[in-house]
Amino acid sequence: MGKVVEKIKVINVFEPEREIELEAVIDTGATMLVLPQNVIDKLNLRKMREVKVRYANNKTEIKSIYGVVTVEMCGRAGEFNVLAEPEGAQPLVGQIILEQLDLIVDPSTRKVIPNPRSPDMPMVEVLMATPPNSGSLTLIQTPPRQGFAYPQYAISTYRKRREINATFRCNHSLAEVRKMLGNNDVDVVILGDAYIDFIFLDVERYPLPGEEIIVKEFELRAGGSAGYTAIALATLGLKVGVISNIGNDFLSSWWLDFLSNLGVNTTFIKIIKSSRIGAGCVFLHRNDRSFITFRGANQINRELPLPDNIHTKFLLVTGFSQAPYLWQSSLFDFLKGIRQRDIKIALDTNWSIGDWQELFKKILQYIDFLIINEKELKKFAKSNDIYDAAERLMDMGVRTCIIKRGELGCKIIGERGSQDIPTQKVRAVDLNGAGDFFNAGFIYAYLKKGNIKTACQFANKCARIAISHFYLKNKIINLKNLRGEII
Ligand SMILES: Nc1ncnc2c1ncn2[C@@H]1O[C@H](COP(=O)(O)OP(=O)(O)OP(=O)(O)O)[C@@H](O)[C@H]1O
Numbered sequence: 001m002g003k004v005v006e007k008i009k010v011i012n013v014f015e016p017e018r019e020i021e022l023e024a025v026i027d028t029g030a031t032m033l034v035l036p037q038n039v040i041d042k043l044n045l046r047k048m049r050e051v052k053v054r055y056a057n058n059k060t061e062i063k064s065i066y067g068v069v070t071v072e073m074c075g076r077a078g079e080f081n082v083l084a085e086p087e088g089a090q091p092l093v094g095q096i097i098l099e100q101l102d103l104i105v106d107p108s109t110r111k112v113i114p115n116p117r118s119p120d121m122p123m124v125e126v127l128m129a130t131p132p133n134s135g136s137l138t139l140i141q142t143p144p145r146q147g148f149a150y151p152q153y154a155i156s157t158y159r160k161r162r163e164i165n166a167t168f169r170c171n172h173s174l175a176e177v178r179k180m181l182g183n184n185d186v187d188v189v190i191l192g193d194a195y196i197d198f199i200f201l202d203v204e205r206y207p208l209p210g211e212e213i214i215v216k217e218f219e220l221r222a223g224g225s226a227g228y229t230a231i232a233l234a235t236l237g238l239k240v241g242v243i244s245n246i247g248n249d250f251l252s253s254w255w256l257d258f259l260s261n262l263g264v265n266t267t268f269i270k271i272i273k274s275s276r277i278g279a280g281c282v283f284l285h286r287n288d289r290s291f292i293t294f295r296g297a298n299q300i301n302r303e304l305p306l307p308d309n310i311h312t313k314f315l316l317v318t319g320f321s322q323a324p325y326l327w328q329s330s331l332f333d334f335l336k337g338i339r340q341r342d343i344k345i346a347l348d349t350n351w352s353i354g355d356w357q358e359l360f361k362k363i364l365q366y367i368d369f370l371i372i373n374e375k376e377l378k379k380f381a382k383s384n385d386i387y388d389a390a391e392r393l394m395d396m397g398v399r400t401c402i403i404k405r406g407e408l409g410c411k412i413i414g415e416r417g418s419q420d421i422p423t424q425k426v427r428a429v430d431l432n433g434a435g436d437f438f439n440a441g442f443i444y445a446y447l448k449k450g451n452i453k454t455a456c457q458f459a460n461k462c463a464r465i466a467i468s469h470f471y472l473k474n475k476i477i478n479l480k481n482l483r484g485e486i487i
């Protein structure tokens, strides 16, 4: 067949800023990923153990195994150990990598391609006594029912995912998940929007009518501000419940399944039979992003007041401008009730089209932390001065403004004055969801330490992780590593 060479990216899982792009020979006769020692040193990998290696000439040698790296190849990614060869050796991709990423070598073109049986994502074979169709990684398709999502649903999908050792592992044991779902006792409740995001990376321009434009990276994500924040909070290890609306389509099941598997309490997600989940096409450009949005179930009025049998320490209302179902006066009663129970309330509106601003003004009296970006703050307060703008909102009842300022980090403006919390600037790969990871980091650290400055510092770090990785999986891995900083 001749030599097959592919470009791969190798990233140190524990120090994701250390990454190298290189050309590797695809060797279906080899087992592991093989890298020369100088590349391993540049990546600063940890030596894990030694193994005996047999070469094609039957000679055996003792070699070192290093770990752990993420390998990105042909639009797929997975975590692997590395076999070290001396400096100058040819990088090799062996069979384990191809199998896990579900890639095959096409002999006619001598290219590595996704396995045609599952072109959109890797399919994992599981040799166990479950029905053959349950082996696929994502096609766990239990039709949702009208009404609230049942705990039983979450538990059964949780089990399936665990069996097939899915990419997104749950942070909690089954017993913990059951307990969480059973008693509605959570650290944080998030009230907001649920969307599926179709994310296209590096879109340089838009197609003209009738034209096609190819992008190199794409990801389908279970998101919306409520979705992303819940994913980040669950990753950080908090018990989190979401109140939102989804529909009765396959993508709604997938969204629900995804969050449930991370241990998010989805008991209060309302499934609206006549609707579909909201969906957004997100185009990531060099320094910004643009959207095409279908609001779907986020638009459908659900019964408010909202459930009062949730026990929580913190409520986040997020994506307020993206979820018209929230624009009802009965939201006041809900927020009032929450405040009377001495639960802290944070609000992040984002900025979307619609008549939400009058209602927004009225709910500000219940808000402890308005977490908002600088542009939104100035636009809303109709003032170009950040202090003046914050003061106007504080006059309407907000206790503290946490103002997100992109690469400058954030600023706290409250009754006791103001404070800048700078960050370390990073190259933005994906700005979608930076604000949501920020919010999650803020809430996590605030609940752990009770200090607004510490919470903002940690929030900046979480946002940095969100924007410097494209794949959600890599964001999650890195966020998990961060949680040890605040215990
Ligand atoms: N280039 C960067 N380098 C480092 N940190 C950044 C950078 N850009 C954004 N951040 C971090 O991300 C946080 C949120 O970003 P931003 O100010 O864009 O808020 P946002 O508009 O609410 O985000 P979103 O668009 O997700 O709603 C910032 O407060 C900052 O901590």
Ligand SMILES: [Mg+2]
Pocket (backbone or CB within 6 Å): 348, 350, 373, 435, 436
């Ligand atoms: Mg925002």
